[in-house]
Amino acid sequence: MGSKKADKPTSLEEMILQDIEPDKPLPTDSLPASEPGSKEKESDPYQRLGLAAEDMVLLQDAGIDPDDAAAYLRAGIGASAMLRLFDTGVYPSDALSYHKAGITALDDVLLLFESGISPRDADVYLRAGIVSPEVMAELYARDVYPADALNYAKSGIASQAMMFLYENGIYPDDANGYLRAGITSPNVMAALYAKDVYPRDAIQYRNVGVPSPDDMMLLYQGKIFPGDADGYLSAGISSPEVMATLYDSDVYPRDAIQYRNVGVSSPDDMVLLYQEDIQPGVADGYLRAGISVPKDMVTLWNADIDPARAVRYRQSGVTVQDLIKK
Structure with a gap:
């Protein structure tokens, strides 16, 4: 008969006698050593931004998620600046838009945002040749909005003059009209406008041969409008003061022309004869x-x-x- 196969040890004592250890988990100190926090580093999305550890903590505490932080970084904004912008309400899309418009300094971005000037507004101001955020803010505060500034600029009006003209009710089209009449001084434009000599009147006066703003105002106040002035000029009378004297004496342009046609050229003689x-x-x-x-x-x-x-x-x-x- 063959030999009987040995039974498998069942007791701990038998296992010890046969030099067999029971199945049990390896002790924890036998595991390969891992770098503290390695799992966190592998899964932390802030890591890919290349920010310092203390900056990551600040951003997390402020509620700036990694995607927002990445957008700020694309706008050239560092961690500390992000905190100021985010706290003010300048979110990443705004910051990036300001950056694309050419507004890159943190203080400039904050000034514009707090003044209610959007990135698109800032871009239009820049197209109008206004590069100073402070000037943009001042224009905006005085209701000279970007479209107005651009229209003024197209006529060659500088930023300070824009504010002055706008406050005096002279809008871009009006300013352009005065310029067409040869009037380049904002102060003179305002003086004419205040005397009700509007751009169209100024252009007409200039067209008939009255280029002086002072003469325009004198004639207009005397109710000698461009057509009347043209009539007096046709009668050889070029002085606005003389025109005013004739008009006040009821010697109107048609009369002056007729007197001149018959040989009476002196305005004083015209007045005498008419009276x-x-x-x-x-x-x-x-x-x-x-x-x-x-x-x-x-x-x-x-x-x-x-x-x-x-x-x-x-x-x-x-x-x-x-x-x-x-």
């Missing part, structure tokens, strides 16, 4: 009779010697002096 009710046609009759002095015309007119009688007297050989003495 004595000697119309241009009557003056022409006296001139045909050889009477060229307006005062003599007045003398004859008041003596009821009209031009027709004066002509007959002259034809009969009566001299002007004798005629006046009659």
Whole structure:
């Protein structure tokens, strides 16, 4: 018979006798040593940003998640600056937009944001040639918004002048009109506007030959509008003061032109004749009779010697002096 197979030891004592150890887990100190915190480092998304440990803690405490931090970094903003921006409400998308618009300094970004100037607004101000965030903020505070600034800039108006003009009710189109009239001074524009000489009026005055803003204001206040001024100029009267005198004496442009056409060129003579009710046609009759002095015309007119009688007297050989003495 073959030998009987030995039974498997069942007791601890038997196992010890046979030099067999019971199944049991390896002691923990036999595991390979691992680097403290290695799992955290492998799974911590802040690690890929390359930030210092203390910065990561600050960002976590402030509630700035890794994606936001990454966006701030793309805008060139470091950890400490992120905290200020995030606390103010300038979130990563805003910061990145400011950065793309050319606003990179932290204080400038904060100033614009707190002034209500969005990245798009800042970009338009920059296109208007306004590079200072302080000036942008001042313009915005005075209601000179980006579109206005851009329109002013297209007409060549500087930022300080923009504020002055806007406060005086002179908007970009108005400023452009004054510039077309040859008026470049914002102060003069404001003076004209205050006297109700609006851009269209200024352009018309200039077109008829009145380039001086002071003359424009004088004429407009005297209710001598561009068409009237053109009439006086056609009569050879270039002085706004003389135009005003004639107008106040009811010698209107048409009358002045008619007087000039018959040979009466002096504004004073025009006024004298008109006040004595000697119309241009009557003056022409006296001139045909050889009477060229307006005062003599007045003398004859008041003596009821009209031009027709004066002509007959002259034809009969009566001299002007004798005629006046009659």
